[in-house]
Amino acid sequence: MTQQPQDGPRPATGALDVRRVRTHHLREAKRRGQRFAMLTCYDALTAAVFDAAGVDVLLVGDSAGNTVLGHATTLPVTVGELLPLCRAVAGAAQRALVVVDLPFGSYEASPEQAVGTAVRFLKEGGAHAVKVEGGAWFAPHVRAMTQAGAPVVAHIGFTPQSEHALGGYRVQGRGEAGRALVEDALALQEAGAFAVLMEMVPAEAAAAVDAAVHVPTVGIGAGATTTGQVLVWQDMLGLRQGRMPRFVRRYADLHGVVTEAVGRYVEDVREGRFPAPEHGF
Numbered sequence: 001m002t003q004q005p006q007d008g009p010r011p012a013t014g015a016l017d018v019r020r021v022r023t024h025h026l027r028e029a030k031r032r033g034q035r036f037a038m039l040t041c042y043d044a045l046t047a048a049v050f051d052a053a054g055v056d057v058l059l060v061g062d063s064a065g066n067t068v069l070g071h072a073t074t075l076p077v078t079v080g081e082l083l084p085l086c087r088a089v090a091g092a093a094q095r096a097l098v099v100v101d102l103p104f105g106s107y108e109a110s111p112e113q114a115v116g117t118a119v120r121f122l123k124e125g126g127a128h129a130v131k132v133e134g135g136a137w138f139a140p141h142v143r144a145m146t147q148a149g150a151p152v153v154a155h156i157g158f159t160p161q162s163e164h165a166l167g168g169y170r171v172q173g174r175g176e177a178g179r180a181l182v183e184d185a186l187a188l189q190e191a192g193a194f195a196v197l198m199e200m201v202p203a204e205a206a207a208a209v210d211a212a213v214h215v216p217t218v219g220i221g222a223g224a225t226t227t228g229q230v231l232v233w234q235d236m237l238g239l240r241q242g243r244m245p246r247f248v249r250r251y252a253d254l255h256g257v258v259t260e261a262v263g264r265y266v267e268d269v270r271e272g273r274f275p276a277p278e279h280g281f
């Protein structure tokens with residue numbers, strides 16, 4: 001006879017065994033000591049691949065500004081640009097929870113503005129939840145969106161939309177500032193955020209936040225104690241070249257794969273080897 005653990009933390013392994021991931025499954029994952037995987041996604045085809053591969057949460061990130069639109073930062077991204085990408089991802093995802101970033105300038109001015117934008121992403125974009133960057137000062141916005149029926153992920157620590165206010169891409173929450181992160185997370189949880197995402201914070205500070213809140217946490221450069229992890233897919237699959245943030249692990253070399261394959265196609269066309277008779281009518 002095997003003894004089943006009744007309560008308390010369980011071994012931190014295993015996938016969420018659900019047909020469709022919902023916000024409460026992420027909460028249960030934290031309670032059970034399970035972890036979940038989140039990945040950015042900006043189009044229907046990759047959404048179908050990531051979803052079938054078991055990614056639990058797809059993030060239609062404003063990192064689309066960098067990866068899709070070619071901007072240097074996320075700041076220029078607009079609601080009009082992110083909405084169709086969100087619709088494409090939400091339409092293709094069968095199992096994953098679809099979360100979308102509210103673009104810079106589309107939610108900060110007031111709780112009313114935040115509700116208006118969040119509702120657009122749920123109605124027109126098909127998103128299941130939204131994410132906003134900022135600390136305790138956005139608690140009223142988070143509360144208003146949650147009450148309107150839009151589940152909210154609170155993004156704290158390094159918040160790229162505030163890079164000019166923060167003085168560049170740098171780790172947040174070192175030393176004493178770690179305490180402020182805990183306060184922010186508690187205020188955002190109290191306001192209704194169903195998850196707290198932390199970017200580029202010391203592992204120790206992230207662990208303190210995770211221990212202080214009952215909602216699940218997600219990390220990107222925030223150590224290994226968070227309930228979930230997130231990366232930008234073009235970074236982790238090696239499509240993007242150049243200097244990577246320290247928190248990236250490269251799982252594939254898509255840049256190499258695509259370069260080699262496209263090079264062969266170009267050569268085949270130039271040499272008359274493509275198309276072959278079987279490609280014609």
Ligand SMILES: Nc1nc(=O)c2c([nH]1)NC[C@@H]1CN(c3ccc(C(=O)N[C@@H](CCC(=O)O)C(=O)O)cc3)CN21
Pocket residue numbers: 062063066067074160169170171200232234235240244245246247
């Ligand atoms: N392609 C891509 N990947 C990302 O991870 C990402 C985006 N775009 N766009 C939105 C934000 C911006 N992010 C970034 C961008 C750069 C660093 C970076 O350069 N980090 C350095 C410096 C850290 C430091 O000096 O404190 C690093 O080594 O990690 C970190 C996060 C994360 N997000």
Ligand SMILES: CC(C)C(=O)C(=O)O
Pocket residue numbers: 040059060061062063064101197199220230231232
């Ligand atoms: C890096 C993640 C957390 C993000 O906000 C994005 O991809 O836009």
Ligand SMILES: [Mg+2]
Pocket residue numbers: 061062063074101
């Ligand atoms: Mg973002």
